[in-house]
Amino acid sequence: MKRLWLWIPLGLFALFCGLAAYQLTQPKDEFVRSTMIGESLPQFDLRPAYASLPGAATADFTDGKPKLLNIWASWCIPCISEAPHLERLKASGAEIVGVAIRDRPEDVARFLANYGNPYSRIGADDLSEVQLAIGSSGVPETFVIDGTGKITYQHIGDVRAGDVPLLLEKLQEAGQ
Amino acid sequence: MIAEVGLAALWLAAALSVLQLMSGVFAVRGHDELGALVRPTAIAQGALAAVSFGMLVWLFLITDLSVKLVATNSHSAKPWIFKLAGSWGNHEGSMLLWVTVMALAGGLIALIERRIPEVTMRATLAAQAFVAIGFYAFILFSSNPFERLPMPAVEGQGLNPLLQDIGLAFHPPTLYFGYVGLSVAFSFAVGALLTRQVTPDFARAMRPWILGAWIFLTLGITAGSYWAYYELGWGGWWFWDPVENASLMPWLAATALLHSVSVLAARDALRTWTIMLGVVAFSMSMLGTFLVRSGILTSVHAFAVDPERGTFILFLLAIYIGGALAVFGLRAGSISEGARFSFSSREGALVFNNVMLSAILGIVLLGTLYPLLTEAFDVRVSVGPPYFNPVGAIFTIPMLLVMAVGPLLRWRQDSLARIKLPMVIIAVIMLATLALVVILGAYSLLADLGLAVAVGLAIASVLPLRGRNLLRVPLATWGMVIAHFGIAVALFGMASESAFSEEKLAAVNVGDSTQVGPWTVKLESVTPVAGPNWTAIEGRLQASYDGGEPTEMSPQARNFWAPVQETTESELATRWNGQLYAVVGNEASQGRWQLRLWWKPFVTFIWHGGMLVALGGLLALIGRVKTDLKRRRGEDFVDEESADAEAVA
Numbered sequence: 001m002k003r004l005w006l007w008i009p010l011g012l013f014a015l016f017c018g019l020a021a022y023q024l025t026q027p028k029d030e031f032v033r034s035t036m037i038g039e040s041l042p043q044f045d046l047r048p049a050y051a052s053l054p055g056a057a058t059a060d061f062t063d064g065k066p067k068l069l070n071i072w073a074s075w076c077i078p079c080i081s082e083a084p085h086l087e088r089l090k091a092s093g094a095e096i097v098g099v100a101i102r103d104r105p106e107d108v109a110r111f112l113a114n115y116g117n118p119y120s121r122i123g124a125d126d127l128s129e130v131q132l133a134i135g136s137s138g139v140p141e142t143f144v145i146d147g148t149g150k151i152t153y154q155h156i157g158d159v160r161a162g163d164v165p166l167l168l169e170k171l172q173e174a175g176q
Numbered sequence: 177m178i179a180e181v182g183l184a185a186l187w188l189a190a191a192l193s194v195l196q197l198m199s200g201v202f203a204v205r206g207h208d209e210l211g212a213l214v215r216p217t218a219i220a221q222g223a224l225a226a227v228s229f230g231m232l233v234w235l236f237l238i239t240d241l242s243v244k245l246v247a248t249n250s251h252s253a254k255p256w257i258f259k260l261a262g263s264w265g266n267h268e269g270s271m272l273l274w275v276t277v278m279a280l281a282g283g284l285i286a287l288i289e290r291r292i293p294e295v296t297m298r299a300t301l302a303a304q305a306f307v308a309i310g311f312y313a314f315i316l317f318s319s320n321p322f323e324r325l326p327m328p329a330v331e332g333q334g335l336n337p338l339l340q341d342i343g344l345a346f347h348p349p350t351l352y353f354g355y356v357g358l359s360v361a362f363s364f365a366v367g368a369l370l371t372r373q374v375t376p377d378f379a380r381a382m383r384p385w386i387l388g389a390w391i392f393l394t395l396g397i398t399a400g401s402y403w404a405y406y407e408l409g410w411g412g413w414w415f416w417d418p419v420e421n422a423s424l425m426p427w428l429a430a431t432a433l434l435h436s437v438s439v440l441a442a443r444d445a446l447r448t449w450t451i452m453l454g455v456v457a458f459s460m461s462m463l464g465t466f467l468v469r470s471g472i473l474t475s476v477h478a479f480a481v482d483p484e485r486g487t488f489i490l491f492l493l494a495i496y497i498g499g500a501l502a503v504f505g506l507r508a509g510s511i512s513e514g515a516r517f518s519f520s521s522r523e524g525a526l527v528f529n530n531v532m533l534s535a536i537l538g539i540v541l542l543g544t545l546y547p548l549l550t551e552a553f554d555v556r557v558s559v560g561p562p563y564f565n566p567v568g569a570i571f572t573i574p575m576l577l578v579m580a581v582g583p584l585l586r587w588r589q590d591s592l593a594r595i596k597l598p599m600v601i602i603a604v605i606m607l608a609t610l611a612l613v614v615i616l617g618a619y620s621l622l623a624d625l626g627l628a629v630a631v632g633l634a635i636a637s638v639l640p641l642r643g644r645n646l647l648r649v650p651l652a653t654w655g656m657v658i659a660h661f662g663i664a665v666a667l668f669g670m671a672s673e674s675a676f677s678e679e680k681l682a683a684v685n686v687g688d689s690t691q692v693g694p695w696t697v698k699l700e701s702v703t704p705v706a707g708p709n710w711t712a713i714e715g716r717l718q719a720s721y722d723g724g725e726p727t728e729m730s731p732q733a734r735n736f737w738a739p740v741q742e743t744t745e746s747e748l749a750t751r752w753n754g755q756l757y758a759v760v761g762n763e764a765s766q767g768r769w770q771l772r773l774w775w776k777p778f779v780t781f782i783w784h785g786g787m788l789v790a791l792g793g794l795l796a797l798i799g800r801v802k803t804d805l806k807r808r809r810g811e812d813f814v815d816e817e818s819a820d821a822e823a824v825a
Contacts, residue, residue, distance in 0.1 A: 003509035009452070010501035013459075016545065017494050020466070023548055024486055077248045077325075077333050084326050115327050 036135035041069075041149045044130045046123025049100040050108045056097050056123030064147035066174035068094050068167065070119070071131055071141045073101040074111035078158035079140045085159045086118040092168055098122040101131055101139055142167065146174035179243050179322040182231030186272070186322075189224035189279060190312035192217050193305040200302025203295060204370050214298045215286040218305070222283025229263075229276040232321055236263040242328035245269060245321045251332040261345030267485075268321035270348055275311040277356045281385070282308070285360065291377045300367030307359055310492040318488060343403060351396040351423065355461040357389025358426060361433065365454030366500050369507045374447040374514075379440035382454070384800055386434050389457075391793040393427045398786030406746055411757055411774045413673070413782060416564045421544040422464030425537055429457035432533040435526050443587055445514040445523055449530070455504060459497045460537070466493055467544070518589045525582030532575035539567050569622050576629050576667070579660060580636035598639055606632035618675035626671030634664035651799025659792025666785025672754075672778040680773045683764035693775030694722045695756050702760075702769055710734045712745070715760035715769060719749050731760045755779050
């Protein structure tokens with residue numbers, strides 16, 4: 001066919017699209033997978049970040065009941081987004097222990113007054129030490145901890161509506 | 177309320193773009209009942225998109241913290257100019273700006289463009305709507321900028337002083353204007369393909385958009401290169417990084433398009449080729465956006481990368497570009513061939529340069545995508561300067577040589593013998609420069625050739641002005657001369673930087689001096705300093721050029737603590753003939769400090785050249801628009817033809 005060359009650009013482009021689509025569906029090994037999954041929680045004992053709730057310590061996680069560990073901060077906007085979903089998790093029976101990163105008691109109190117308080121305990125991590133030790137690189141992050149203090153799951157970023165059932169399921173798995 | 181108005185306007189604009197597409201398609205297929213709707217719809221769509229973006233700007237200006245985007249990216253205590261820039265300094269806002277500029281451009285051509293046949297115009301606006309729909313869908317379904325928080329935030333998060341940089345604030349819109357201009361050219365190309373009406377009038381309608389896009393892309397690349405140069409602290413100005421290539425490829429395509437569209441406007445030749453380039457130029461902008469935003473290639477530039485967004489952009493890419501190329505395959509064969517010309521003519525030179533530019537584009541594209549290809553076979557490679565520089569040069573140098581003589585040739589048919597004298601003069605100047613740089617002791621082949629070609633080209637580029645009354649030379653011709661001269665200036669800077677740069681890595685005690693090139697640099701003191709979220713050591717240097725008056729310099733090595741990161745704040749001492757680039761490093765043994773110094777002769781010519789190129793484009797644009805307006809008023813029909821015949825800018 002005489003006009004065959006007119007189709008060459010489309011052919012090349014199709015080749016590119018195929019390649020790009022293939023690459024996009026490949027898991028990226030740059031993805032940060034926590035090496036802490038399956039490990040025990042690091043040792044910590046944090047002072048209370050909020051006057052009317054106790055602080056958080058490693059010992060709190062070894063009472064046999066699986067819990068969620070939520071890394072958050074009052075200065076974090078996605079934490080506002082996830083607040084209603086944490087409330088739903090709590091309403092479904094999840095116990096949530098908070099770790100407030102680089103925060104001040106009055107800011108924490110104001111945040112909880114504004115956006116609700118789903119936490120049973122909140123520890124104050126003033127220098128991000130616990131955050132780093134647990135393998136979290138940002139706020140918010142949510143970890144599932146089984147009844148013996150082992151990390152079984154890590155959720156990076158804010159908890160959205162669709163994540164609630166998944167986290168409940170992970171929590172149930174951790175209890176078995 | 178403001179956010180809701182913005183969102184409603186956006187939905188309406190999206191709905192109108194669907195109407196615009198449908199009525200345009202009907203008009204092209206010969207059912208003209210809805211045809212009259214196309215232009216008004218395009219105008220209304222532009223207005224609504226502008227309202228939507230205006231609402232977003234308003235939200236940012238009043239810092240409405242109930243809107244998630246504002247709360248995440250702004251702060252009540254920010255200066256207003258950064259509040260304003262904050263509205264597009266994020267993914268959602270930048271997408272909205274994109275589609276707004278595009279809708280406004282569509283509205284504008286609907287309002288004023290009357291040169292080309294109405295049915296082609298409608299097909300063009302339908303293509304424009306088709307592209308816009310994808311972006312509207314993207315914004316509305318996955319990146320809604322007007323999303324509210326369940327409860328308003330107490331204060332915004334975006335008070336990072338590092339991001340309050342006026343250059344960073346205005347860099348993205350510059351590139352967007354470039355991309356959008358190319359999207360208009362794309363729509364024109366698709367419109368003309370659908371109706372098979374590829375005429376000089378069509379080329380003239382398309383040209384201002386290409387010129388505008390090209391100016392913005394030139395400025396964007398120039399600024400981006402300077403930013404990388406002073407900010408990264410590595411002393412280089414171009415790294416062949418995927419993100420840089422992503423901005424270079426549309427520029428190369430737009431440059432080729434700019435020249436072929438001028439041939440089409442002046443001589444009614446290169447019809448199919450111009451259409452092809454129109455499709456390719458916009459494809460390159462989309463491709464660049466895809467490569468950058470999908471995170472599919474590893475780059476030194478960290479972007480908020482999101483594979484889901486990548487998938488969406490790839491999907492859009494496949495529809496737009498695949499669709500356009502399919503139409504091209506179907507229709508291009510039936511577009512009648514344009515005027516013929518001989519090889520030794522202005523058109524001949526332009527065709528040669530077009531082929532060379534396309535080859536360079538192909539080389540950059542291949543080098544950029546090659547890692548993607550090999551990764552499919554689990555081989556990780558990185559393609560860098562050892563590939564791009566020599567392989568690119570194979571095509572760049574012949575292109576520049578032809579660029580030197582092309583503007584001296586006449587249209588249609590000419591003989592090289594007629595311009596023998598200027599050619600011999602240029603050749604002699606080039607050879608003399610080459611001999612001179614070799615005598616000066618620079619033995620890098622590419623750099624030496626670059627210097628020789630730069631000097632020859634600089635002289636050749638002003639030759640089209642010789643023997644003419646400068647006051648009567650059309651602006652478009654001035655534009656061409658200045659842009660070509662700018663290329664020579666930039667090339668001179670690049671080659672000089674590569675041939676003559678001197679580097680010195682020294683460990684010096686406080687009070688000691690070291691030499692780099694003609695500079696003597698004395699380390700006066702090293703002091704710790706602190707900023708809002710960093711601490712640094714600052715070296716105080718006294719640098720004197722050739723024993724002259726010393727200049728004070730204070731480069732820093734900064735440590736940020738949130739997030740933990742070390743950066744070098746380089747310091748530059750600029751002279752007309754080059755720059756001294758100083759970086760301070762860590763403490764070496766026995767109280768000595770690491771100093772890294774570069775003397776880069778004529779390095780600033782790179783960016784001055786880039787600015788000149790953009791200025792040339794601007795003059796050409798003004799010249800073209802002026803003749804267009806004149807023609808509208810019915811004056812000087814001949815003037816435009818002759819201006820076209822004279823200049824290709």
